[in-house]
Amino acid sequence: MISASSIDQVFETARVEEVIGDFVQLKKAGSNFKGLSPFSDERSPSFMVSPVKQIWKDFSSGKGGNVVAFLMEHEHFTYPEAIRYLAKKYNIEIEETVQSDEQKQAANERESLYLVSEYASKYFQNILHKTDQGKSIGLSYFKERGFTEETIKTFDLGYALDEWQAFTDEALKQGYNIDYLEKTGLTIVKGEKRFDRFKGRVLFPIKSMSGRVLGFGGRILINDKKAAKYLNSPESDIYHKSKVLYGIYHAKQSIAKEDNCYLVEGYTDVIQFHQTGIKNVVSSSGTALTSDQIRIINRLTKNITVLFDSDAAGMRASLRGIDLILEQGMNVKVCAFPDGEDPDSFAKKNSLEELALYLDENSKDFIQFKASVLFEESKNDPIKKAETVRDIVNSISKIPDRIKKEIYVQECARIMDISETVLFSTLAQINKKEFQEEAKKQKNEQKAFDVIKHEQPVKKVDVQYVLERKIIEVLLLYGNKTEDFEDLVLKENDKNELILEPVIQRAKVFEKVFLDLQDDEMQFSNPQFKTLYYTIIDRLNQTEDFELKTFINSVDQDMANEITTILMDDERYALDDWNRMNIFPKEKTTSVAQLVSETILSLRCFLIDQKVKEFQQETLHNKIDSNRNILEEVKDYSSLKMLLSRKLNRVL
Structure with missing residues (x-):
């Protein structure tokens, strides 16, 4: 287990743009960076990184999150491994306890394959540098090729003893499972017999972009016409030859x-x-x-x-x-x-x-x-x-x-x-042939699409969803800010006419949102937004220095992904590089107080409309007497809607 203080230190130090920059070529796009998606095949950038918010969003695949989420998605790291990778990159010493046997067994299969491969790499390096056979045969070969000690260690080059079971026996002795030794291809199992695949070969570990050992390439050092000069690890859950580049x-x-x-x-x-x-x-x-x-x-x-x-x-x-x-x-x-x-x-x-x-x-x-x-x-x-x-x-x-x-x-x-x-x-002629083939393919795809199109009606915009999402965005970006809110109160003037009189109230954004929603007993219809809303309100209540980066790092991956999607949605338009085409999008000028009031009032108006529709449906099934009561309520709600509309118009 990695200590909480070590995890906090890693998050405070790591920069999302620097880490992702090791895997994706990022180019400046306003205050953000953009690049090609590492999760899909594309030619136009749909991947966005925000240094200010310390999050990323891939609009082509829908994935997003913080720096750890990127490593978990791209490199298939577990959470602890992503933390260790960042600690190593930023030279942070982390505190962690030794894994118990139970914890080792709990590691999933993919992770076990990585662990076995990493162990094998260290074992082969040790054989190369610490044994007589490794020095006289393996090390001598590398030095004959002109490689220096520093280069040999940089690339983690190794050597497998010219013995049938030397590696397998030692790995089993250290507690590694024979199933994973076989699945990585390090050990060949035939019935009761077990053999080392790379017996008597110098070894080149094949690594991912983050430095994880995926497999090995082994070169034989003796003239044996029956044996291949070079031998690679077989395909496995972690090693796919067609998706890996050596070096x-x-x-x-x-x-x-x-x-x-x-x-x-x-x-x-x-x-x-x-x-x-x-x-x-x-x-x-x-x-x-x-x-x-x-x-x-x-x-x-x-x-x-x-x-x-x-x-x-x-x-x-x-x-x-x-x-x-x-x-x-x-x-x-x-x-x-x-x-x-x-x-x-x-x-x-x-x-x-x-x-x-x-x-x-x-x-x-x-x-x-x-x-x-x-x-x-x-x-x-x-x-x-x-x-x-x-x-x-x-x-x-x-x-x-x-x-x-x-x-x-x-x-x-x-x-x-x-x-x-x-x-x-x-x-x-060549282009025409390719065009005809592509047109034929698109025609078939269009037929399939037409079937779907007839079966599924066009989905309407969910206004409540949009407004609830906007409330979450406001809380995330401005929740702890203190603003002057203009509230409009009904009062009689000298002519006994009802007018809206402005009253200025100073409050924190999250307090204003919470109290307004409480006053009208408004509930979130979206379960994920509801959970997120109460989590944010709770955190803002508990801490004076609410930081978006820290908050995202503390929630689970699903919630972090939803937060990223909400925060980065507006940023996607920067991907189109409008300025290059002399089109300059208008900057947002709405004040925070205005944005809060507008969003809450819009939600209240929408809910009133929904309530009136419910009453209308009810009148179709009820008797005339009860309809009078319903009509009275509709009248009251309509009056309230008019008042809110006047307030909303003033805000706009």
Whole structure:
């Protein structure tokens, strides 16, 4: 258990914009920040972070909350783990008691997989640095690759003993469950027999963006034709190869800072670049590049530079994968290394200045690079040249930006010595085919929508819901503020006429709201708002220095999410960047006292209308005598409504 004082210290220190900035590229939007949603596939920002309120809201998925809620949603942390992560980031020493066996057993399965993976990483590091076999075989191999002690420790590199059950036996001895050892792929179970998957291999821990160990990549160090050179952890609940980039934990801040990401093929390429001084580099870990991996990079930068050696087969494979990057609307450059060199060997032989200069001078625009490479292969063969042109135009068709498309067509025509007209015609054919397929898909979707549309009537605006929500917003933002409220009291003038005379009353906002609702015995119809209302009133009554950030941190996740939705709703319009289009939204000028009075009066008028409707329904079923009483009540309510309307008009 983490002590309450430690949790308070973490919340006081952590900045939501700094923490989320490690995972999402944020851009200033007024007093807030905006970025692409990390929870959905999108090209226009719908993710908003408020440094003032210390909350975030993702309008595409509906998720929101404080800094801990983000880590729990994005990294699948438990609450204590999110606190520990923030404590580590901000160098806060936390007080916590040792977990009991019962608490360990209570951890859910996913969390158990993380715990097993973290234990394995530390175990393999210990074997590498503390045992004779680890030093003589594993450590020697890494040092032969040119890795320093500091680099080896930065990437938590390890070694598995060349024994069938060394790791499994030790893990079981430490109390880890065989089921989780098997599910993470660390142990292979066949009947009664158990084997270490990574026996005799050096190990590269594969981490999430927050640094959690998800799986491992293992390289064999002996010549064994029956064994794979590289072996990865199998898919599990925490490790999905297609959604992970090796090195992203160490590279994320540098990628955002440099506004570019170098993409390489292997583990050692990433490590060697990092050691040389270029840290904005990641690897797809030997798998074909996927859309999910590209989206991870897209949240940090729009620019990718793909690096590969001069091997023809490898180059063509990389070229095929890059079309996916273009589809995401990203800017792609390509850099090939000299004959016989790969990113690892080239970085090892050159200084930071030499490597940076080479990358700068040899990184070419992807379309230009692809055209020049394929042109060399097909220039003497008309049929191959025609295929090459179609291949390049097909890549150009993936680009969403029409201006970029046209520029690339012009460049391709120059390189391939072919008319722009032919290329535009080919592009139109490809686009037409894609358009027809998309139209067909949309038509099918429209049919499904039409069925739903006929079945479900249009939902009316729930006025009471909107007004109750506004009351909660007012209490959250201004509850502890003291304001001068103008109350209008009915009085007779010299001519015996009833007039509304203003009376100024000074009070705190929450007291004014509470007393007004109490006077009219108004109750919240929405159960969640009702709970939230009394929780806020109670907290404001108890403390003089009510802080929104502290309050959000103290309530449960469902309530925190509702608070975030209420507070960030108006901020969503900043996502559209109206100023860029010379449209300047009018600033809110309503005073707090005016806002409170207007909201309460509007709610009272609405409830009176509802009451009158109830009476109208009742008269249809009752006798004439009782109807007279009802009509009297309707008359009284109508008079009250007129009075409130006059008050409301004065407020407005």
